[in-house]
Amino acid sequence: MFKIQTLNNISGKGLQRLPSESYEVASEVDKPDAIMLRSFKMHDMELPESVVAIGRAGAGVNNIPVDKMSAKGVPVFNAPGANANAVKELVVAGLLMAARNITPAQQFAAGLSGNDDEISKAVESGKKNFVGYELPSKTLGVIGLGAIGLRVANAALSLGMKVVGFDPQISVQSAWQLDSGVEKAVSIDQVFTKCDAVSVHVPLLDATRGLVSAQRIAMMPKGGVIVNLARGGICDDDAVLSALDTGHLHAYVIDFPTSKLLKHPKVISFPHLGASTEEAEENCAIMVADQVREYLEDGTIKNSVNFPEAFMPRGGGGKRITIANANVPNMVGQISTILATANLNIADLLNKSRGDIAYTIIDVDGEVSDDTVVSLKGIEGVLSLRVI
Numbered sequence: 001m002f003k004i005q006t007l008n009n010i011s012g013k014g015l016q017r018l019p020s021e022s023y024e025v026a027s028e029v030d031k032p033d034a035i036m037l038r039s040f041k042m043h044d045m046e047l048p049e050s051v052v053a054i055g056r057a058g059a060g061v062n063n064i065p066v067d068k069m070s071a072k073g074v075p076v077f078n079a080p081g082a083n084a085n086a087v088k089e090l091v092v093a094g095l096l097m098a099a100r101n102i103t104p105a106q107q108f109a110a111g112l113s114g115n116d117d118e119i120s121k122a123v124e125s126g127k128k129n130f131v132g133y134e135l136p137s138k139t140l141g142v143i144g145l146g147a148i149g150l151r152v153a154n155a156a157l158s159l160g161m162k163v164v165g166f167d168p169q170i171s172v173q174s175a176w177q178l179d180s181g182v183e184k185a186v187s188i189d190q191v192f193t194k195c196d197a198v199s200v201h202v203p204l205l206d207a208t209r210g211l212v213s214a215q216r217i218a219m220m221p222k223g224g225v226i227v228n229l230a231r232g233g234i235c236d237d238d239a240v241l242s243a244l245d246t247g248h249l250h251a252y253v254i255d256f257p258t259s260k261l262l263k264h265p266k267v268i269s270f271p272h273l274g275a276s277t278e279e280a281e282e283n284c285a286i287m288v289a290d291q292v293r294e295y296l297e298d299g300t301i302k303n304s305v306n307f308p309e310a311f312m313p314r315g316g317g318g319k320r321i322t323i324a325n326a327n328v329p330n331m332v333g334q335i336s337t338i339l340a341t342a343n344l345n346i347a348d349l350l351n352k353s354r355g356d357i358a359y360t361i362i363d364v365d366g367e368v369s370d371d372t373v374v375s376l377k378g379i380e381g382v383l384s385l386r387v388i
């Protein structure tokens with residue numbers, strides 16, 4: 001029986017992928033094998049020693065101490081692209097809300113009173129205060145052309161906007177899907193210089209913290225809009241607020257409100273709602289539940305943010321050993337020597353690496369004794385080992 005601890009609500013459609021005959025899934029579990037979560041902040045959490053995998057039902061992993069997990073040989077899985085359409089749709093909504101002054105207009109309409117004639121008169125005289133603009137008259141800059149950014153760029157083009165994109169590390173897959181009408185910027189500064197609205201779709205990293213700065217906002221034409229459905233911290237909120245105050249910026253669309261931002265009338269705040277659709281929640285939960293299950297049952301690695309992809313079909317009736325270790329020379333040599341000494345024949349072997357981590361799957365003919373496990377774990381650089 002595998003035990004999974006959930007730290008957030010995970011869609012039932014995903015949890016159904018973990019059959020109750022072989023999985024216990026609950027928010028309180030003694031000695032869990034794996035953890036599934038969404039935005040729960042794990043940084044200060046005491047991780048049970050029993051945990052061998054973390055599954056993030058979403059894209060961003062800044063709430064997970066990934067480096068610490070790597071040092072323990074624990075793979076962290078996420079669900080790339082599974083909520084991208086949901087976020088794209090909310091970005092489009094945010095652009096339209098800003099362009100058409102929808103929040104103040106809606107507040108004005110909701111506050112009207114009197115009989116129908118009086119309301120009609122107030123409507124006709126009040127609407128001049130909310131005159132907006134249409135999207136095709138504007139240029140959108142998209143920073144980060146991954147699963148979300150590329151969809152935002154393509155959607156904005158289809159709404160008639162001009163679109164400028166920037167992503168120096170764009171993946172081949174994203175490049176294939178990006179509409180050829182998206183102009184490629186050579187620098188982030190160029191995006192701000194050319195664009196009336198800028199939407200950020202990058203992970204929160206040291207390199208992206210404060211990416212939307214006072215200097216860059218100043219490069220934008222007057223009346224600009226910033227959209228940040230990526231993470232708080234990517235924009236310098238104080239710089240954004242002062243640009244809203246001077247009128248240099250028209251609106252700030254943010255999925256991560258703070259007390260300062262909530263008070264400002266030109267801030268359009270959402271409650272971290274980007275991925276909150278039934279479809280996205282299901283997609284993420286299904287993807288990550290499948291990945292965690294395949295890892296627990298077969299040691300397969302798919303869509304991990306810290307481990308290499310690793311899949312080896314399971315043959316024969318023997319045991320499978322999986323080993324995560326430091327990516328240094330002669331690890332496979334040392335492992336094979338110990339297996340040979342234990343008189344275990346290697347039926348199949350896969351060794352992959354990514355950065356500082358290497359991962360080996362070995363199918364052996366026969367049982368693996370406790371002594372052999374102790375010897376393998378004793379090799380310098382072995383971070384984690386499982387016998388499945």
Ligand SMILES: NC(=O)C1=CN([C@@H]2O[C@H](COP(=O)(O)OP(=O)(O)OC[C@H]3O[C@@H](n4cnc5c(N)ncnc54)[C@H](O)[C@@H]3O)[C@@H](O)[C@H]2O)C=CC1
Pocket residue numbers: 058059060061080081083084087143144145146147148149166167168169170171174201202203204207208229230231255272273274275276
């Ligand atoms: N508001 C919400 O509910 C959600 C927010 N997010 C946030 O959006 C972020 C992006 O998500 P995805 O598009 O799915 O991730 P992704 O990994 O598919 O794309 C991120 C892209 O950013 C690029 N990038 C990284 N640093 C960059 C830089 N300095 N300048 C330009 N490009 C850079 C990468 O090359 C990559 O192509 C996530 O990390 C997460 O923080 C994601 C899903 C839901």
Ligand SMILES: O=C(O)CCC(=O)C(=O)O
Pocket residue numbers: 038039057058059060061083272275276
């Ligand atoms: O699970 C959620 O609602 C948050 C989604 C998110 O922020 C992400 O996938 O990075």
